[in-house]
Amino acid sequence: MISSRMRSVLRDCKRATLITDMTRKFDSVLVANRGEIACRIIRSVRAMGMRSIAVYSEADAGAPHVTLADRSVCIGAGPPSESYLSIARVLESARHSSADAIHPGYGFLAENAAFATACEDADIVFIGPSPHAISAMGNKAEAKRLMRDADVACVPGYDGADQSDAIMAARAAEIGFPIMIKAAAGGGGRGMRLVEQSDEMSGALRIARSEAINAFGSNELILEKAIRGARHVEIQIVADNAGHTVHLGERDCSVQRRHQKLIEEAPCPVLTTDLREQMGAAAVRAARAIGYSGVGTVEFLLDQDGSFYFLEMNTRLQVEHPVTEMVTGLDLVELQIRVARGEALGLKQREIALDGHAIEARLCTEDPSRDFMPATGTITRWHIDESDNVRIDSGIREGQTITPFYDALAAKVIAHGETRDAARRRLVRALRDTTIFGLRSNRAFLIQCLENPHFASGKATTAFVDDLLRETRLDTPSQPLAAIAAALLFRLDFELACARGPGVATNLRNWSSGIPLTSHYSLEIDAVKYSPTVSPLGPDRSLVVVDGNPIEIGIESLDTESAVAYVADLRIRLRFQQSDQHELWLALPDHDCRIVRLHQNRSDSDDAIASGLVRAPMHGVVQEVVVAAGDTVAPGQPLLVLEAMKMQQQILAPVAAIVMEIHTRPGQQVVSGDLLITLGENAAEGGEETR
Amino acid sequence: MTIFNSRLDTNSDAFATNRADMIALVDQLHSIKGRADALSDKRRARFEERGQLTPRERLAHLLDPGMPFLELFGLAGFLVEDRDPATSVPGASCITGIGFVSGVRCMILVDDSGINAGAATQMTLEKVVAAMDIALNMKLPFLHLVESAGANLIDYRVETWAHGGGLFYRLARLSAAGIPTLTVLHGPSTAGGAYMPGMSDYVVAVKGRGRAALAGAALLHAATGEVADEEELGGAAMHASVSGLVEYLADDDAHALHLAREIMHRLQWNARCRTRHPQEFAEPVYSPDELAGLVPADHSQPYDVGELIARVVDGSDFETFKPRYGAATVCATAALRGYSCGIIGNNGPIDPNGATKAAQFLQLCDQADHPVIFLNNTTGYMVGTQYEQAGMIKHGSKMIQAASNVRVPRITLYVGASFGAGNYGMCGLGYRPDFLFTWPNAKTGVMGGKQAAATMSHVARVAAKRRGIEIDEARLHAQEQRVIDLFDSQSGAFYTSGRILDQGVIDPRDTRKVLSFTLECCAEARQRDLKPNAFGIARL
Secondary structure (H helix, E strand, O other): OOOHHHHHHHHHHHHHOEOOOOOOOOOEEEEOOOHHHHHHHHHHHHHOOOEEEEEEEHHHOOOHHHHHOOEEEEEEOOOHHHOOOOHHHHHHHHHHOOOOEEEOOOOOOOOOHHHHHHHHHOOOEEOOOOHHHHHHHHOHHHHHHHHHHOOOOEOOEEOOOOOOHHHHHHHHHHHOOOEEEEEOOOOOOOOOEEEOOHHHHHHHHHHHHHHHHHHHOOOOEEEEEOOOOOEEEEEEEEEOOOOOEEEEEEEEEEEEEOOEEEEEEEOOOOOOHHHHHHHHHHHHHHHHHOOOOEEEEEEEEEOOOOOEEEEEEEOOOOOOHHHHHHHHOOOHHHHHHHHHHOOEOOOOHHHOOOOOEEEEEEEEOEEHHHOOEEOOEEOOEEEOOOEOOEEEEEOOOOOOEEOOOOOOEEEEEEEEEOOHHHHHHHHHHHHHOOEEEOOOOOHHHHHHHHHOHHHHOOOOOOOHHHHHHHHOOOOOOOHHHHHHHHHHHHHHHHHHHHHHOOOOOHHHOOOEOOOOOOEEOOEEEOOEEEOOEEEEOOOOEEEEEEOOEEEEEEEEOOOOOEEEEEEOOEEEEEEEEEEEOOEEEEEEOOEEEEEEEOOOOOOOOHHHHHHOEEEOOOOEEEEEEOOOOOOEEOOOOEEEEEEEOOEEEEEEOOOOEEEEEEOOOOOOEEOOOOEEEEEEEOHHHHHHHHO | OOEOOOOOOOOOHHHHHHHHHHHHHHHHHHHHHHHHHHHHHOOHHHHHHOOOOOHHHHHHHHOOOOOOEEEEOOOOOOOOOOOOOOOOOOOOOEEEEEEEEOOEEEEEEEEOOOOHHHOEOHHHHHHHHHHHHHHHHHOOOEEEEEEEOOEOHHHOOHHHHHHHHHHHHHHHHHHHHOOOEEEEEEEEEEHHHHHHHHHOOEEEEEOOOOEEEOOOHHHHHHHHOOOOOHHHHHEHHHHHHHHOOOOEEEOOHHHHHHHHHHHHHHHOHHHHEOOOOOOOOOOOOOOHHHHHHHOOOOOOOOOOHHHHHHOOOHHHEEEEEOOOOOOOEEEEEEEEOOEEEEEEEEOOOEOHHHHHHHHHHHHHHHHHOOOEEEEEEEOOEOOOHHHHHOOHHHHHHHHHHHHHHOOOOEEEEEEEEEEHHHHHHOOOHHHOOOEEEEOOOOEEEOOOHHHHHHHHHHHHHHHHHHHOOOOOHHHHHHHHHHHHHHHHHOOEHHHHHHOOOOOOEOOHHHHHHHHHHHHHHHHHHHHEOOOOOOOOOOOO
């Protein structure tokens, strides 16, 4: 992970290090985080010869960071408030495992001043800035006030204490729409709302407050003028305890979805040396203004005219820090640890050079075609290749279950190149070779973004993803895709049939002494139904007819998880996984899809569900009717209790429904097949399904 | 290794002529069989309207993709009811063959309800019974996709009814032998047909379409005056929940066939088959495709059966047994798709030496436990004083006896002439070969039409001479023509196959494939453990 270049830079830094009396030695670090960042921090901790301790929630028992660390401690249940966000539990684990220091990673407790204070009180080194610096920047409103004082330009907005709807609306009107509502304590996109016009204000405020209180424990909001078509450019700074502060250049994080970053790069494609110096100086000023130590990031909006505005400062390691590491050769986690030890870094601004270009893509388990809805489920296949110029920061493993408790970031793929385009091509190549099956990911969407001419030419702004989504329909299966899927299934079915029997002679394959046989498939590919037929033309070639269109498909080099498909002149590498007989995950270089074979997962119990009639399964006496007409019931919820043969049997709701009518009463003798309850369709559920 | 040295000149005019003649016959075969497909397909719209699959689509849904299918009795019924070769539709309203379902080799029977609503005729019955006999012999699970209007009362024949019982008798025998039987009710299965689901081990029925009743609504009304609702009387849902006749209720045809595949998969049927077929074997050096040009369409023109064997067996490699003794009867040992076999072929009539050689060879095959393949191209046993005195009857009898009694699989092909007792010695239909297929050029019968006519004329002349009557040459000539027509019209492959005197007519170029497939079948049957029971499975 650490390149030779990085090593040599680090060696130089160490040589320059001055050991001062501020030094606090520690040799074990508890990582109060999960996922890819926990893994990434553990690697540096171990590389520095220290002991690493992981904490994990019950939901993360199978996560990779648990086994990567020297020691792991379970700190509670899945919900973050009961585990990763619980200061008490994290500190207890630290004591329990004799950890000298805690690295908070990002998110969770990373920018929680109370946590940093609690660490100090417990005599554990908090690897990060002082509680003072955290709280100064943690409140966006206060931060903006500080920055104005330090002569750093801020986005026009409102950060007053009066949070009433009326005042907020009035200030919004003064600033002018569109306007951005943000949680004062926030970050990471949560609690952020874009408001286009004044009549949307009150609704947006309500939602933002609710999100803010849930995510950050405070409902204080700020307003900012929304600057359209701006770039999100942030400066990485690093400061030691002696107040020696340098910047490590910038990152461009303009490509965002739902106000969360998706693709980040360093350097920013449009930044001039002059502008870099200006922004870098502003960032250093900002850090100094609050006596910052450690690594931190000052975020700016860069308008098309070259003016830039302070957005916020992140007093922690950023998700996208690897792009900076790849162009500077520095290990930011190591720098954090060394600052926390009290070492002086001895980095000189003029010695920090940016080498080439690095781009990071965030591979997330989410569905871009459904507004990036996070996906949950089990990762049934996970394969990604690291290489000289491609770094992988992964936080998942095959077989791991992705729960709804945490964010959807599965892995970061970071490519380096001499030029931006070289890095971009390598990143696309790496993503094309990546396999993630079992649940939806944004792999294909990332490729689509990276290949988009607008991005390729370095022109992407914060409006990029929205524009792209307007232009293209995502993940739409096509007839050739359905044809490839059918031809592949045909081959897999044949192989399976062969394997199940004593084997047929090769010359008998695809042979019929009577009418030529055509196989029929009924498939649902990403919610679109197809009924292709497959007629073999040879051992490797088939004629697939999809919606009346004949498409010739070759399937070659077939093994248990990959093949090569030929469609006309195209040669397409396929990766696939058949989890069971009715589901196939298929990855083309630029497309992932889940293919369901219809006709294969029905049962005649659907009858009762469809009719909504709940009948007595046997003779007995009704003991108790648990529900009343009009009740909404969930699947598996008890409806009534029937006593038969001295056994009490609960009759359960087969589906989510509304109880329409109860045809029985307690004490009534019923015979097998008697109608007990009529269920009706739950309107809300129904709406959910058809959406 | 004794790779055959072929003398066949594939660039010769004779080869080109033979090939053209043979391909014309194969085309004719496909064209005749295509009539059934086309006729059935005329009802496609009706099937689609009812949300059903056509019978051929049902077959395709049931079978494993890419796995081979050996159709049987494809010409059954040809020239039986409609005697016009230009219009007669073969198939007897059903499609049958051996194919794979979830990796299991099965006997499959599909009612062709696109033709006369799947109504059964005498030939349907014979075809079904013959298929069931193969299933029993080869230990193949029997799968029947049912949709039949039953027998057409207008064409009622008492013998069809009487022999019809044999169908259910065989279901009982299969079940008792430990061979599962499965019925998918896609449509009606009325009257006698109702015992099809009744006696099958597993029944899948399609909701709203599958029906079974001893008397359908019409007959019921006639018999008792009861006016009944078809669904209440015999609908799939009723049978699944009330009568208990149906085990698995399906939403539609495709779902039903998926369930049938699931049932076959869950049987783990192949776990009881110890064999794993040889995977490494050589293809013939000479292409099986050349078989089309090897054989003259006129069976009176001889060809070397060695050339045929060389285009069928592994590596074109075979050893001829006693080549200098009874030379016209060719016995050879070879491997076919990896299995060692004995092959008996003819390069002319069978003489006493040929007969004794073949009888000895058959005994050796029995001893070595090698299947025997009979390649029929003989006009019969030699006749004449010399041969009678040499014991032709005695030696021929030995050969027939050996052909009857060998305890190894026997596969017979009619590849040219198969006449008289030669057919018997070469394991013809009456000798119950495990498999029996015919090339389109083959002629079978007691003797050729010309010989029969000449015999009858000779008898007439002798009788006339004895009575001192002048022979009426014109009448005699007409009689000769009638006899020739009588014999020749019944000797053609399409005609005999229409009467189920074989299991099907095949493209000669498919010979190696057919033999490979049937040898696999035989090997599996011999290696398969059955768990027989006394009474078959009763639906309780």
